Amino acid sequence: MGMELLLDFIAPRTCGACREDLPRLIQGPLCGACLSSVRMLSERLCARCGAPHAKREDLCRRCRGRLFAVDAIRAAFSYRAPVRELLHSFKYRGRLDAGRALADWMAGRFRRHRELAGARAIIPVPLHPRRLRERGFNQAELLAAAVSRASRLPCLPGLVRTRRTRAQWGLSRDSRLKNLEGAFEWQGPPPPDSVLLIDDVCTSGGTLEACGLALQAAGAREIRAFVLARD
Ligand SMILES: [Zn+2]
Ligand SMILES: [Zn+2]
Numbered sequence: 001m002g003m004e005l006l007l008d009f010i011a012p013r014t015c016g017a018c019r020e021d022l023p024r025l026i027q028g029p030l031c032g033a034c035l036s037s038v039r040m041l042s043e044r045l046c047a048r049c050g051a052p053h054a055k056r057e058d059l060c061r062r063c064r065g066r067l068f069a070v071d072a073i074r075a076a077f078s079y080r081a082p083v084r085e086l087l088h089s090f091k092y093r094g095r096l097d098a099g100r101a102l103a104d105w106m107a108g109r110f111r112r113h114r115e116l117a118g119a120r121a122i123i124p125v126p127l128h129p130r131r132l133r134e135r136g137f138n139q140a141e142l143l144a145a146a147v148s149r150a151s152r153l154p155c156l157p158g159l160v161r162t163r164r165t166r167a168q169w170g171l172s173r174d175s176r177l178k179n180l181e182g183a184f185e186w187q188g189p190p191p192p193d194s195v196l197l198i199d200d201v202c203t204s205g206g207t208l209e210a211c212g213l214a215l216q217a218a219g220a221r222e223i224r225a226f227v228l229a230r231d
Contacts, residue, residue, distance in 0.1 A: 016089040016098040017082030029089070029098040034082040040109075041078050041230070047115075049205050050074045050230060069212030070197065070205070070223050074116055075230035076109040079201055083229050087200060091139050099139065103146035106228045110147050116224050120192035121156045122148050125199040125211055126184070128161045143228055144198040153196070158188040159211060180210035186218035194222035202230040 013022040016029035028035065043052040046060035050073045053060040077083045083102070090099035110116070124144035132138055141155075148155040163183045197211055202225070212223045 016095055016101075017085035029086060029095065029101050030082055034085075037082055039078045039080060039083075041075055045074075048072060050202075068209060069216045070208050070225050072115050072224045073202055073205060073208060073227065073230070074113040074225070075202060075227045076106040077229040079203075079229035079231050087139075087228065091135065091200070094136070099137075099142050102228055103143045106143055106226075107146040107150035110150055110226060113226065116196060116226055119153060119194045119196035119222075119224060122151070122153050122196050122198055123156050123159050123191070123211075123215070125197060125207060126159050126161045128163075139200045140198055143200060147196075147198055147226065156191065156195075158186055158191065159214060160185055160187055180206050182210075184211050184214040186214050190219045191215055193220060195220050195224075197223065197225040198227070199225065200228045202227040 013029075014020060015022055015031040015034055017034040018031060020031055022031055026032070030038075041050070041052055044054065045051065046053050046063055047058040048063040048068065048071070049060060051060050051062075055061075057064065086095075086098045086102060089095040090102065122144050124138065124140040126140070127135070127138045144155050147153075161183060162185045195215060197208055197215075199208060202208060208225045208227075212225075215223050
């Protein structure tokens with residue numbers, strides 16, 4: 001903290017999204033223009049995966065007629081600028097102030113999602129140990145800690161990433177699922193019946209589903225997920 005204040009004094013802070021210099025009066029990581037362009041997901045959402053979809057049906061095309069380990073996914077924000085840029089500042093440039101702001105915003109929006117009520121514990125999506133060493137922190141853990149404080153639900157360790165997976169982008173949906181198969185495992189005493197997974201971003205939902213399958217195998221029955229942002 002002391003170091004952060006010192007750095008702030010020497011070098012002007014920049015906006016975590018557009019990287020313009022921040023006026024000293026601004027306390028958060030975003031400039032006024034970026035802050036006012038933060039978007040929630042407000043369109044019609046799929047009841048299962050939480051993705052915006054235009055149809056009248058409850059479920060989107062990808063969720064209809066299929067069974068999933070994860071019963072519901074909800075996101076605090078849309079995965080667009082400036083939330084996307086802010087998350088990148090946090091994950092890849094180590095801007096902890098950006099991470100803290102995102103975690104607080106996410107935790108503040110948790111209660112709006114009634115579909116997520118009733119979980120007994122929070123479980124962050126783990127990073128592979130090697131990725132964790134490279135980055136120095138797991139962004140999902142920091143988000144989970146904030147949601148845990150706001151909801152007073154315990155945050156449980158126990159879900160581990162046993163296999164390093166290829167980067168997901170560029171893979172088809174089926175190869176994504178194959179890529180993630182068996183990548184997670186629950187280790188430790190059985191998880192509670194109803195759990196809430198936490199991650200930073202959800203795109204295809206494949207990572208969450210692979211975590212859900214591991215939790216299901218360990219005995220959890222109601223598995224839902226809350227993510228910072230989704231496509
Ligand atoms: Zn900005
Ligand atoms: Zn869906």
